Structures are given as structure tokens and as C-alpha cells.
Amino acid sequence: MIGKIGLIAGNGRFPIIFAQSARKKGIEVVAIGINEETSKELEKFVNKIYWLGVGELEKLLKILREENIRSVVMAGQVRHKLLFDKDIKIDQRMQFLLGNLRNKKTDSIIGAVARLLEFKGIKVLSSIIFLSDCLPKKGVLTKLLPDERVLKDIEFGRKIAKAIAGLDIGQSVVVKDKVVLAVESIEGTDEAIRRAVRYGKDGIVVIKVTKPRQDMRFDV
Template sequence: ILGLIAGMGELPKLVAEEARGKGYRVFAIGLEPLADKNLSDHVDSIKKISVGKLGEIIDTLKKHHIKEAVMAGKVPKSLIYKSKIIPSLRTEKLLLSLKDKSDDSILLAIAKELEKDGIKLLNTTDFSSSLMTPEGILTGERLSENEWKDIAFGWKIAKEIGRLDIGQTVVV
């Protein structure tokens, strides 16, 4: 059984469908108030839990004997930090332990919390191959030396702006 922690958007449904196509049964935690109301049509079972209740999320996954999980879908940080949603004690402790409020810090901390309870967080791309660009040259022509330099430059910048939590895309 694969646990799916589902935020907003279409991605959780696509991940669930691909996981089921690979033979997984999918148990979803639909993060309230974000998860798509039709998510239940794409999973084997679902429980809706408030986005701020990390302890309840983990306890529910354990109760359903989930050993592997994936997170998919958008969860705006404003819901966690600036909304009327009251976080659980475990969520509050996690947020206070962060070195910063970047996406990377939050996701890494959640992954560590899951791992503490015996739940391995898998990569979303393992269940969204239909959305991935295939490896290799897509233009039909080999890249010039200058184009390779542009790619190396862009990759370096994209990694840094991602680390700084200021973006995910670079155009060279």
C-alpha cells in the first residue's frame, strides 16, 4: 500500500493513477482544505486531515500499515504560517526546529519525521513519469559547445535559486 499525502491540484490524482497502474493500492491523506474533492475517485481509500496536523497524519499512515508514502500537490506556506489553521503540537515543534521557512527545509523536516516513524518518503517522480521529459536531445540536433555552456550555467543558477527558495526556473 502506498500512502499519498495530497495537497491541491491535479498532481495527486495523476500520482495515484500511475501508482495504481504499477500495482499499488493507494491510501490517501487528503489535506484539508486543499485536496481535490474528486481525489477519492482515484484512490482505494482516503482520510481527510487538516494540513496542520502532522501527528494525526503520521498516526493514520501507521494505523493503515503504510511503509512508503509520497507527497503530491501544492501546499501554500501561507496556510501553515499565516492562516487560522491551528497546528498540532508535533507540527509546531517541527516548524520551530527549522533553520528557515524554505520549501526545502520544510519538506526535509517532514521526510525526517515520517522516517522516524518507519515511513519512507518516495520521490513523486517515481509516480509521475508521464509528466517527465524524456532524457536526451529533443530537437533532433546535437548541441553546440556554447549551448552546453548555457545549460551548465542555467543548471547552476536554477539549483541556487531553488536552494534560496526564490524560484524553480531559469531561462538562459
């Protein structure tokens, strides 16, 4: 039985939704917010919150140790491109971790952080552990059904999205009339969509897929 859980929070609403669900189950939530990413609104939904920079890995470990947290979840996007910003502080622990990676893809960085936490005796749980009611069912989720043109674009874009996901470049492509308008990379899905709108205007189709070996602990 989990009585207390650490929430390493990225951007968006996901961390808030997770915190609300966990607290409804009587679980104490200690959040670690990332200055460059996490909404201040999260403070209203957790028992306690700490703040740190995206490159302050040693501070993260210290917080978890002092709070005696044995289980954590990672919820919300963290734009790993921030680690390449010269104005972002990168501590020695993070520098060492990055320096020992074969590459600096998103999965490589987050996976290395997860392995470090596990090595320290902190279990990394699935971010959807309390959110089964929030997951969509298979099928159309909107009132508007896809027409023949959209279905053809979905089939066209899905193959491309699967290919880039397999290379860990991104998980989304945006197409229109079987023309690729944008391929997601380090900027993330939202920015890829905005870029596509500049070229395709209305009627664009966004296809997002899972990676071949997607880790549901921190990548939903």
C-alpha cells in the first residue's frame, strides 16, 4: 500500500490530474516542480511542493532522500532541449549522467534518470497508476467522424509516424492531402502542429503514435 508518493512534475495538466487522483485515494503527494516547466497551480493540489531547475539532479535526489520517498512518478512533459540552453544550470551529477549516455535522445536521458532513482532504492511507477478512469477507449472520441480524405491521410501519416518513432526522433507527423507538413522532433507535438498550420491552414491531420518500446512509466 502506497501512503506517500513523489511526483516529478513537468508541464501541462497531467501532473495536476495525477495529484488530484492520488489524493482522492488518501495518498500524500510530495511534488517536485521544475522551474522552467511546471505550473504554479500544482501547489493547490499537493501536500507539499519543492522547486528546482531542470538540471539540478543532485537537489532532486536530496529532496527524495530527506522526504523518505520510496516511490515516484514522472508526469508531464519536460522539454529536454532545455538541457542545451547555456542559461540553464547543470549540476555535476547531471553533467556526469549526460556524459555517460550513448546519445542524448529523450528516452535515453529520462531512462538514465529512472535507472539512477531505482539504483537509489526509489521505485519509478507508471504515471497512469491511479488514472485508469481517464484513459480513452479505442475508437472515435469526437462527434465529428473522419471522412474518406482524413482516413487516407491517417493511413499515409501513420506509416511515417511509426518510422520516426522507431528512430526516437518524435512521435507525431502532421499531413494534409498526403503531404507531410511537419515532423515532430525536439520541439514537441504542440510546436509541430503550430508549424504545420502555417503551411496547411485548416484541414490538417495530426497523427501521433507510440514508440516501439515505449516506457509507460513516464511516456504516456
